[in-house]
Amino acid sequence: MTLYKIDEVATACNLTKRTLRYYEEIGLVSPQRSEGGTRLYSQTDIDRLKKIINARDVLGFSLQELQHYVKVTEMLNDQREQYRNTTDEEERRQQLIEMNKTLDQQLHMVDEKLSRIYAFKADAELLRQRIQEGLAKLN
Amino acid sequence: MTLYKIDEVATACNLTKRTLRYYEEIGLVSPQRSEGGTRLYSQTDIDRLKKIINARDVLGFSLQELQHYVKVTEMLNDQREQYRNTTDEEERRQQLIEMNKTLDQQLHMVDEKLSRIYAFKADAELLRQRIQEGLAKLN
DNA sequence: CTACTATCTCACGTTAACGTCAATGTTATA
DNA sequence: TATAACATTGACGTTAACGTGAGATAGTAG
Numbered sequence: 001m002t003l004y005k006i007d008e009v010a011t012a013c014n015l016t017k018r019t020l021r022y023y024e025e026i027g028l029v030s031p032q033r034s035e036g037g038t039r040l041y042s043q044t045d046i047d048r049l050k051k052i053i054n055a056r057d058v059l060g061f062s063l064q065e066l067q068h069y070v071k072v073t074e075m076l077n078d079q080r081e082q083y084r085n086t087t088d089e090e091e092r093r094q095q096l097i098e099m100n101k102t103l104d105q106q107l108h109m110v111d112e113k114l115s116r117i118y119a120f121k122a123d124a125e126l127l128r129q130r131i132q133e134g135l136a137k138l139n
Numbered sequence: 140m141t142l143y144k145i146d147e148v149a150t151a152c153n154l155t156k157r158t159l160r161y162y163e164e165i166g167l168v169s170p171q172r173s174e175g176g177t178r179l180y181s182q183t184d185i186d187r188l189k190k191i192i193n194a195r196d197v198l199g200f201s202l203q204e205l206q207h208y209v210k211v212t213e214m215l216n217d218q219r220e221q222y223r224n225t226t227d228e229e230e231r232r233q234q235l236i237e238m239n240k241t242l243d244q245q246l247h248m249v250d251e252k253l254s255r256i257y258a259f260k261a262d263a264e265l266l267r268q269r270i271q272e273g274l275a276k277l278n
Numbered sequence: 279c280t281a282c283t284a285t286c287t288c289a290c291g292t293t294a295a296c297g298t299c300a301a302t303g304t305t306a307t308a
Numbered sequence: 309t310a311t312a313a314c315a316t317t318g319a320c321g322t323t324a325a326c327g328t329g330a331g332a333t334a335g336t337a338g
Contacts, residue, residue, distance in 0.1 A: 007284070017285085019325080019326065021286090026324095035334090036286090036334045037286060038284085038286075038334065039285080051262070062324075093277050096273050100267060100270050110260050113197055116197040117253060120198065120249065121249050135236070138235075144314080145314090145316095155297080157295095157297065157298085158297095160317090165294095175305080175315085176304075177315060178316085202295075
């Protein structure tokens with residue numbers, strides 16, 4: 001498994017090194033460290049970062065809100081490991097139900113956001129129409 | 140034309156009075172003033188505010204970005220007045236073309252945002268599916 | 279091993295978007 | 309017209325999300 005140092009990750013994700021350190025500080029990523037303390041990011045870390053960035057940019061989630069989202073994907077990534085470690089089926093079921101709930105909430109938020117964006121879009125299109133009518137009259 | 144004082148507007152728009160004063164400070168709204176200096180908001184002001192809030196919340200536009208948007212709607216609202224004042228047809232046409240350009244850009248941004256949100260949604264739905272499979276296996 | 283470059287950890291600075299007094303002025307009501 | 313209930317203008321405080329050095333270490337190419 002290849003590992004990347006902070007500068008590669010920064011350019012790959014279009015973030016600054018400072019931002020990456022900050023994201024670690026608030027618990028959004030947890031890259032491993034080398035013997036000497038240098039951060040080493042896995043491809044999984046990078047993928048997670050890209051998703052975070054997308055959610056931050058496009059959904060306007062705060063970094064605090066994103067920590068919740070991170071936990072869910074984290075748990076899903078650890079799924080197999082948990083499978084082996086957690087003998088307790090009931091506990092496992094509870095976790096899945098919890099995650100399902102979180103996802104439902106997120107999907108609900110996304111749907112509401114979509115409909116509000118559509119409203120905005122319709123509004124803008126109406127304005128554009130009025131403008132084009134205005135242009136037509138000038139001929 | 141009924142006019143509203145700051146507290147009514149604040150509750151109507153679900154903003155604080157401080158926020159309304161701040162929005163005026165950075166030029167997002169310009170309510171008239173009473174003789175004594177009290178802010179008086181028209182229904183048009185309120186409508187504009189609500190659109191701003193929606194764009195801020197759902198599109199994640201910064202207040203600075205929104206100033207541009209405000210100008211466009213402003214110009215459209217002043218359309219008739221301009222019609223009478225601007226005898227120069229060519230100038231008028233240029234203004235309309237400018238506004239059309241701005242709107243096109245906004246619509247483009249909105250479309251891109253929509254597609255990225257859909258990508259996020261698809262991702263979340265996939266996760267949910269995996270979770271539900273996991274739950275099914277536990278039975 | 280050396281020299282050079284990249285990374286690390288403080289720690290203080292910055293900006294947007296408000297919050298929170300305090301002192302003063304304005305409106306509405308009895 | 310007095311007085312309670314709002315409003316207004318400073319002006320300083322706050323929080324999130326980083327920016328920007330400084331000084332000390334780690335990694336790497338020759």
